[in-house]
Amino acid sequence: MLKNYRVLKGTASALALDDDNDPHIEIRIEANGVSYRIALNVRSKESPHDLLYANIVDFKHPALTEALETLPMGLTDIRKDRPELAIDYVRGGLIEREDMNVAPFQLSGPKNDLRDFIEPIVQEGIADSDVHFYAFGEAWGPENNKPDQYFDFEPGNGIHDIHMNQGDGGSFKATNGPNQDGALLVHFNDTDEWAAIFLCFQSQNWNTDAATGHPVSDSRGGQGRGEGTRRPQPVVASSLRIVAALINPVNGEGGTEAETVTIINRSDMEASLEGWKLEDENGRTQTLSGSLSAGELRTIALDAAAGGPQLANRGGDIILRNADGAVADRVGYGKSETANEGWTTIF
Structure with a gap:
C-alpha cells in the first residue's frame, strides 16, 4: 500500500523530460509559494514497456471535480482528510480498461505517443496560471538541503506513482491497494472544462481483491485493448x-x-x-x-x-x-x- 497517498493542487511553471531507462515527464508545480515536482511515468520497466492510457478531453464527474475545486493549493492527505476523493480504477467507475489504448512514450509522427497528448496540456498550463493541475499519487519530501534534481528548487517535494496502483505482481506487489490509484486532472478555469489522464501498466491486473488490491486471477481484466495472445505492438492514434x-x-x-x-x-x-x-x-x-x-x-x-x-x-x-x-x-x-x-x- 502507498504510504503517502495525496493529491497535489497547483499551477504549472516548467516542463522537463528525463531520458533514462525509466523515463518520466517532469512537471514543476507551484502552490502557495512552495514548489513541487510531478513525475509522470511514460514507460514501464517491465515488458511490455508501452503504457495503457486514456486522455479524456471533456472529463465530466461533478462529484469529484466540484470537490477538487474547493481544495487548498498544495498537498491534501486523501486517506486522513478526504477519503471520498480516492481514485480506484477497478471499482470507481471513472475509467474502464476497455477505454484505454496502448501508446509508446515517443514515436515519430503527430498525435501518436504519450508526449503528444500530455505536453500540450502542460504547456498551456505554463502559459496560463488559471489552469490548475491535480496530481493523485504518492508524495515525497520535503527533502531539506537536497535541491530537486530537475528544477533545482529546494527543498525537494513532489508526487509520483501517478498511475494505477493495484493489480501488480513481483517486486511491485508491496504497493498494491484499493482506493489509491493515481491520475492527472486538469481544470481550465476560464471555460470550466476538465481534462483527465489515466495511466496503467499492461502488466497490471484489473481483477483485484477489494481489501488488498492484489490480483485474484491470471486474467488481466478480460477482453480489451492492450491484451491478447501475443506481445503487443505500439498503437498509433486513429479515428x-x-x-x-x-x-x-x-x-x-x-x-x-x-x-x-x-x-x-x-x-x-x-x-x-x-x-x-x-x-x-x-x-x-x-x-x-x-x-x-x-x-x-x-x-x-x-x-x-x-x-x-x-x-x-x-x-x-x-x-x-x-x-x-x-x-x-x-x-x-x-x-x-x-x-x-x-x-x-x-x-
Missing part, C-alpha cells in the same frame, strides 16, 4: 476502432462460418479505408477499401477462403492496420467471449 466481432457464428449452409469484424469511424470527418488491413494473431490479413463517413459503422465479412483472418474460438487478437502498416487498433478476446454460438462480442 478508426474495432468495436465488435462475430467470432463463433452459427454454421451457414455447407458448414461455412461467416465471421465478421465491425469497425467505426469515431471522428467528425470521412476516413479512407484504402490500404487498411484487418489481421489475426497469425498474421493473416484482409485488405479493406472504400471509406467511412463520420460516425459510420461497417461490418466486414472475413474471407478465410482467400487466406484472410480467422478468429479462433480459443481466444486471440484482432488487429487493424493503417495504410502505412502501423497498428491503429488491437483488441483481444478470450474463450469465454466465444462460448455462445452466434453471439457478437463487443469490445
Whole structure:
C-alpha cells in the first residue's frame, strides 16, 4: 500500500523530460509559494514497456471535480482528510480498461505517443496560471538541503506513482491497494472544462481483491485493448476502432462460418479505408477499401477462403492496420467471449 497517498493542487511553471531507462515527464508545480515536482511515468520497466492510457478531453464527474475545486493549493492527505476523493480504477467507475489504448512514450509522427497528448496540456498550463493541475499519487519530501534534481528548487517535494496502483505482481506487489490509484486532472478555469489522464501498466491486473488490491486471477481484466495472445505492438492514434466481432457464428449452409469484424469511424470527418488491413494473431490479413463517413459503422465479412483472418474460438487478437502498416487498433478476446454460438462480442 502507498504510504503517502495525496493529491497535489497547483499551477504549472516548467516542463522537463528525463531520458533514462525509466523515463518520466517532469512537471514543476507551484502552490502557495512552495514548489513541487510531478513525475509522470511514460514507460514501464517491465515488458511490455508501452503504457495503457486514456486522455479524456471533456472529463465530466461533478462529484469529484466540484470537490477538487474547493481544495487548498498544495498537498491534501486523501486517506486522513478526504477519503471520498480516492481514485480506484477497478471499482470507481471513472475509467474502464476497455477505454484505454496502448501508446509508446515517443514515436515519430503527430498525435501518436504519450508526449503528444500530455505536453500540450502542460504547456498551456505554463502559459496560463488559471489552469490548475491535480496530481493523485504518492508524495515525497520535503527533502531539506537536497535541491530537486530537475528544477533545482529546494527543498525537494513532489508526487509520483501517478498511475494505477493495484493489480501488480513481483517486486511491485508491496504497493498494491484499493482506493489509491493515481491520475492527472486538469481544470481550465476560464471555460470550466476538465481534462483527465489515466495511466496503467499492461502488466497490471484489473481483477483485484477489494481489501488488498492484489490480483485474484491470471486474467488481466478480460477482453480489451492492450491484451491478447501475443506481445503487443505500439498503437498509433486513429479515428478508426474495432468495436465488435462475430467470432463463433452459427454454421451457414455447407458448414461455412461467416465471421465478421465491425469497425467505426469515431471522428467528425470521412476516413479512407484504402490500404487498411484487418489481421489475426497469425498474421493473416484482409485488405479493406472504400471509406467511412463520420460516425459510420461497417461490418466486414472475413474471407478465410482467400487466406484472410480467422478468429479462433480459443481466444486471440484482432488487429487493424493503417495504410502505412502501423497498428491503429488491437483488441483481444478470450474463450469465454466465444462460448455462445452466434453471439457478437463487443469490445
